[in-house]
Amino acid sequence: MRRKIINPYNPQLNKCFGCSKTNPIGLKMEFEEVDNYIMAVWEPKEYYQGYINVLHGGIIATLLDEAGAWCVTVKMGTAGVTSELKVRYLKPVFMNRGNINIKARILKVEDRHVYLKCELTDGNGKICAESEAVFFTYPEEIAKRKFGFPGKEQFFEK
Incomplete structure (x- = not known):
């Protein structure tokens, strides 16, 4: 099963560096649900480089973290925050090799903690970075009140 995930957050209020379409310096990530995981295809821009033609490590960590957050949101049906993020940088991400996955x-899942595995592949399909993360999740009503969570039914077309 494959389906596009809709970003239902108010674009006037949501300035998330990872996913907001209205943050002029943000990553503007978009996601799909594919079976038991979520994925994003992202086009690197030159202003996100560290060394010449190499994606900055902080951006790599952010891409992995944001994917984890959306996985929690979609699969668990609530909001969560990163408790731990362990990134392994396996090889440089050369920006001229096309889109990044x-x-x-x-x-x-243990109580309110969700354990995730994330991976980032370059345009040639090589795994360049991976992460293990733990997210702390909130009951849906608290997520709505404190984080503006719109409700799990808002992330897909009806």
Whole structure:
């Protein structure tokens, strides 16, 4: 099963660096649900480089973290915040190799903690970075009140 995930957050208020379409310096990530994981295809821009033609490591970590957050949101139906993020940089991400793919999937859930695995592949399909993350999740009503969570039904077309 594959379906596009809609970003239902108010574009006037949501300035998330990872996913907002209205943040002029943001990453503007978009996601799809594919079976048991979520994924994004992202086009690197030259102003996100560290070394010449190499994607900055902080941007790599942000891409992995954002994918994890959307995985929690879609799969768990609530908002969560990053408790831990361990990134392994396996090889440089050369920006001239095309779009980057980011995937995230849930490994396990313990109480309100969600454990995830994320990976980032370059335009040649080589895994360049991976992460393990733990997100702390909130009950849906608290997520709505504190974080503006719109409700799990808002992330897909009806």
